[in-house]
Amino acid sequence: MSALTKQASGAxxxxxxxxxxxxxxxxxxxxxxxxxxxxxxxxxxxFMSALMRGxxxxxxxxxxxxLPGHVQLHHPDYPDDPSVVNSLPENVVQAGxxxxxxAVSRWYARIKVPAIIASERESRGLVxxxxxxxxxxxxxxxxxxxxEGEFLNDPEDQGIVIGERxxxxxxxxxxxxxxxxxxxxxxxxxxxGLRVSGIYQAEFRGQEERYAYMSKNTLQSLLEIDGxxxxxxxxxxxxxxxxELLSGLQSTFDSNTGMKPEAWNEVNPYLGGAVRxxxxxxLFFIVIIFLALSFGLANTLVMAVFERVREIGLMLALxxxxxxxxxxxxxxxxxxxxxxxxxxxxxxxxxxxxxxxGVDISAVAEGLEMAGMGTVLYPLMLSKDVISANVIVIVxxxxxxxMPAWHAAHYDPIRAxxxxx
Amino acid sequence: xxxxxxxxxxxxxxxxxxxxxxxxxxxxxxxxxxFMITLQFGSYEMMINNTLRAxxxxxxxxxxxxxxxxxxxxxxxxxxxxxxxxxxxxPGIEVAPRALTFVLAASEDxxxxxxxxxxxxxxxxxxxxxPGLMVEGRYLSAAGANEIVLGSVLAxxxxxxxxxxxxxxxxxxxxxxxxAVVSVxxxxxxxxxxxxxxLAQILLRDFQSLFAMQDRGHAILVNAPDxxxxxxxxxxIKGWLSSRGVSDLEVLNWEQLNPGLRQAIQSDMASAWxxxxxxxxxxxxxxLNTQLMxxxxxxxxxxxxxxxxxxxSTLGRLVLLESTVLAALGLLLGCALGALVALYFxxxxxxxxxxxxxxxxxxxxxKMYPSLQPMAILLGPLVVFMGCVSSALYPALKLTxxxxxxxxxxx
Numbered sequence: 048m049s050a051l052t053k054q055a056s057g058a059x060x061x062x063x064x065x066x067x068x069x070x071x072x073x074x075x076x077x078x079x080x081x082x083x084x085x086x087x088x089x090x091x092x093x094f095m096s097a098l099m100r101g102x103x104x105x106x107x108x109x110x111x112x113x114l115p116g117h118v119q120l121h122h123p124d125y126p127d128d129p130s131v132v133n134s135l136p137e138n139v140v141q142a143g144x145x146x147x148x149x150a151v152s153r154w155y156a157r158i159k160v161p162a163i164i165a166s167e168r169e170s171r172g173l174v175x176x177x178x179x180x181x182x183x184x185x186x187x188x189x190x191x192x193x194x195e196g197e198f199l200n201d202p203e204d205q206g207i208v209i210g211e212r213x214x215x216x217x218x219x220x221x222x223x224x225x226x227x228x229x230x231x232x233x234x235x236x237x238x239x240g241l242r243v244s245g246i247y248q249a250e251f252r253g254q255e256e257r258y259a260y261m262s263k264n265t266l267q268s269l270l271e272i273d274g275x276x277x278x279x280x281x282x283x284x285x286x287x288x289x290x291e292l293l294s295g296l297q298s299t300f301d302s303n304t305g306m307k308p309e310a311w312n313e314v315n316p317y318l319g320g321a322v323r324x325x326x327x328x329x330l331f332f333i334v335i336i337f338l339a340l341s342f343g344l345a346n347t348l349v350m351a352v353f354e355r356v357r358e359i360g361l362m363l364a365l366x367x368x369x370x371x372x373x374x375x376x377x378x379x380x381x382x383x384x385x386x387x388x389x390x391x392x393x394x395x396x397x398x399x400x401x402x403x404x405g406v407d408i409s410a411v412a413e414g415l416e417m418a419g420m421g422t423v424l425y426p427l428m429l430s431k432d433v434i435s436a437n438v439i440v441i442v443x444x445x446x447x448x449x450m451p452a453w454h455a456a457h458y459d460p461i462r463a464x465x466x467x468x
Numbered sequence: 469x470x471x472x473x474x475x476x477x478x479x480x481x482x483x484x485x486x487x488x489x490x491x492x493x494x495x496x497x498x499x500x501x502x503f504m505i506t507l508q509f510g511s512y513e514m515m516i517n518n519t520l521r522a523x524x525x526x527x528x529x530x531x532x533x534x535x536x537x538x539x540x541x542x543x544x545x546x547x548x549x550x551x552x553x554x555x556x557x558x559p560g561i562e563v564a565p566r567a568l569t570f571v572l573a574a575s576e577d578x579x580x581x582x583x584x585x586x587x588x589x590x591x592x593x594x595x596x597x598x599p600g601l602m603v604e605g606r607y608l609s610a611a612g613a614n615e616i617v618l619g620s621v622l623a624x625x626x627x628x629x630x631x632x633x634x635x636x637x638x639x640x641x642x643x644x645x646x647x648a649v650v651s652v653x654x655x656x657x658x659x660x661x662x663x664x665x666x667l668a669q670i671l672l673r674d675f676q677s678l679f680a681m682q683d684r685g686h687a688i689l690v691n692a693p694d695x696x697x698x699x700x701x702x703x704x705i706k707g708w709l710s711s712r713g714v715s716d717l718e719v720l721n722w723e724q725l726n727p728g729l730r731q732a733i734q735s736d737m738a739s740a741w742x743x744x745x746x747x748x749x750x751x752x753x754x755x756l757n758t759q760l761m762x763x764x765x766x767x768x769x770x771x772x773x774x775x776x777x778x779x780x781s782t783l784g785r786l787v788l789l790e791s792t793v794l795a796a797l798g799l800l801l802g803c804a805l806g807a808l809v810a811l812y813f814x815x816x817x818x819x820x821x822x823x824x825x826x827x828x829x830x831x832x833x834x835k836m837y838p839s840l841q842p843m844a845i846l847l848g849p850l851v852v853f854m855g856c857v858s859s860a861l862y863p864a865l866k867l868t869x870x871x872x873x874x875x876x877x878x879x
Contacts, residue, residue, distance in 0.1 A: 074761075074764075076760060077760065080753060080756060080760070081753075084753035084754065087746065087749060091742075091743075091746035095742060095743065095746075099739075127625075128578075130578055161580050162581060163571070165639055168541070168639075169539060170571070170638055171581075172581025172582060173581070228579075229579065230574070230579035236572070236574060320825025321825075321826060323821050324820065324823055324826055327821060335747070336743075336746060336747070339747050339750040342489055342492050342754055346486060346493075346758060349485055349489065353483075354765065411731035411734050411735040414727075414728050414732035415735060417728050418732065
């Protein structure tokens with residue numbers, strides 16, 4: 048291309064842009080309505096994605112805290128048969144984790160066995176957790192609080208800490224004795240009376256009936272499994288990026304011990320499923336909203352072209368090349384999309400900022416508990432969602448507007464000029 | 469009116485492409501709404517049915533505050549007899565007595581805690597799905613004694629099969645130690661992890677003698693002929709109980725028994741409607757734009773019509789009618805196509821990546837099946853219809869302020 052035509056096409060582009068901009072405002076009502084429609088669509092895409100991401104993030108954080116751990120270590124048979132028989136020797140675990148090195152930010156080992164707890168009036172089934180009180184305190188009380196008494200003081204503590212609901216059901220209270228029953232590795236029933244030393248309240252009330260805490264050493268001696276644990280919770284830096292931690296642990300444990308490190312999304316498939324489903328759903332939502340929008344967009348452009356048939360015919364007759372007609376209409380639609388996007392992004396950002404302190408959704412708390420959610424929803428605007436919304440609208444919008452633009456560029460000038468209104 | 473209708477119909481087809489694009493927008497969102505709402509209703513139905521058929525029934529009669537506290541000693545006296553009388557009074561419903569407690573079950577190799585239900589073997593099959601879900605052995609028989617059926621995961625954990633013996637250890641209603649040896653007559657697999665892991669059933673008679681309950685039980689479960697009749701029968705049963713002078717029993721429906729279920733549905737409904745409303749608003753905007761354009765480009769035409777004596781209110785009606793016809797076409801096509809899509813997935817089921825794990829949390833199978841209720845099909849498209857018709861109000865109202873002379877001169 049010679050310098051001269053290049054210059055001409057540069058000037059052409061500038062004047063095309065001006066014409067496209069003026070054309071846009073010839074029918075300000077129609078343009079206004081279309082911009083409103085696009086911006087509502089874009090707002091919905093981004094705002095709704097932010098709410099859904101916030102929801103999943105909440106489920107994940109709680110889930111990982113509840114699990115607990117980014118990676119868990121079990122006896123290979125434990126997930127299917129959570130019995131005291133399928134335990135891990137603590138010293139092997141300790142050595143292995145030391146080998147994994149820097150990737151591990153903290154870890155603790157616990158005993159987790161099904162048991163029966165009985166007061167003089169009632170009995171209930173639950174999961175008995177034998178924990179190191181000092182190591183686990185922060186995680187246990189991230190979404191719970193101590194109501195009465197005190198938490199276990201040290202690994203030798205002889206008390207038991209139960210949930211408020213369980214204490215109601217058992218009709219027991221702080222300081223009274225309860226009996227716990229479980230089995231030892233020889234399958235003899237073991238039981239012991241323990242003093243209720245604390246009562247906790249959990250955010251998810253269901254947990255109060257499901258878990259009771261004992262000190263690790265006390266539970267080990269009750270179950271006759273000194274030096275053994277059922278579950279190891281390992282935390283890395285970030286639960287979203289576990290590849291380094293996981294591969295380090297797998298190489299130390301898999302080959303020689305038969306212990307199986309599993310990431311949180313394998314330990315709890317619900318959490319893994321939530322993430323995968325949500326990724327797909329956000330994209331689905333954006334595309335659906337865009338498709339609903341595209342009909343209006345196509346219609347507006349078809350009309351804009353249709354009412355200008357004679358004018359386009361005149362321009363073609365005067366020597367405007369079809370490519371420039373095409374370009375002008377495409378620029379018009381990009382302006383339209385761009386204005387809608389700018390306004391939509393602004394609206395979405397304002398909405399997200401205005402509820403950044405969280406939305407109270409406690410009216411349906413018990414339903415949310417089923418989903419593993421708390422009662423306050425915090426929106427989470429991810430740049431990848433904002434980018435996909437914008438890219439999809441601009442790219443697919445341009446594709447949609449190509450059809451009427453192409454059509455207009457290939458009018459026969461004479462027919463177009465003589466077309467009756 | 470018929471002239472107006474003819475005019476409206478002809479006006480619509482003056483711009484075929486524009487009309488079809490607008491109808492296309494309506495059909496698209498209608499099909500989508502039908503698909504999603506039927507799927508939602510379908511999964512709610514399944515969620516409710518699975519939960520109710522496996523656990524709670526439509527209605528339960530129990531001692532006041534039993535449902536809240538689930539204490540062993542909050543019992544219903546003469547539970548079997550009361551169930552019989554209830555059945556005689558309301559022949560249309562299903563009735564079954566139950567008793568519930570937690571016990572430690574010990575097999576040769578393992579010991580686990582489980583939830584033990586005492587059931588009436590003759591009545592249970594019409595009440596819950598469990599008798600029909602036996603994968604090994606058989607369900608309890610009314611003539612048998614000291615038999616137990618348990619969930620598949622529980623059986624695997626206890627390492628028992630049909631014919632093996634299990635020792636049950638628990639506390640009687642009087643605080644005494646309750647212990648018995650029972651033999652496994654069958655193993656059920658419901659597909660619901662919670663149930664398969666923790667539930668076992670024995671005969672109510674065995675339960676009563678084991679836990680020193682005499683003739684008492686904890687609840688009477690009632691299934692209405694249809695879940696929609698729950699509230700009717702709840703009121704009837706309340707009336708029947710109070711007419712017999714029983715005041716210490718309460719009658720609760722499934723929503724009261726499972727508050728989490730109702731709330732999960734509510735919160736899901738609310739978030740889904742956000743998306744639906746966005747769709748509907750976008751379609752309404754599209755319809756508004758079309759109608760506004762079609763009114764503006766006909767300003768001169770309307771001026772002439774008005775000048776020859778057509779009242780502006782008639783012009784307004786004409787425009788509204790055009791939109792109504794357009795929206796009605798969208799409604800019909802959308803519902804028809806949407807129903808076809810729903811029918812397809814009703815037969816074949818729908819599954820998405822990650823959905824199976826999510827579904828299990830809500831007692832749902834891994835595939836979803838849409839509901840074909842007329843309500844579920846019509847709900848979304850009707851809202852779209854109303855949105856599109858009301859979006860024509862603005863151009864129609866603009867017309868009533870039309871002055872013939874200036875309109876005829878408009879460019």
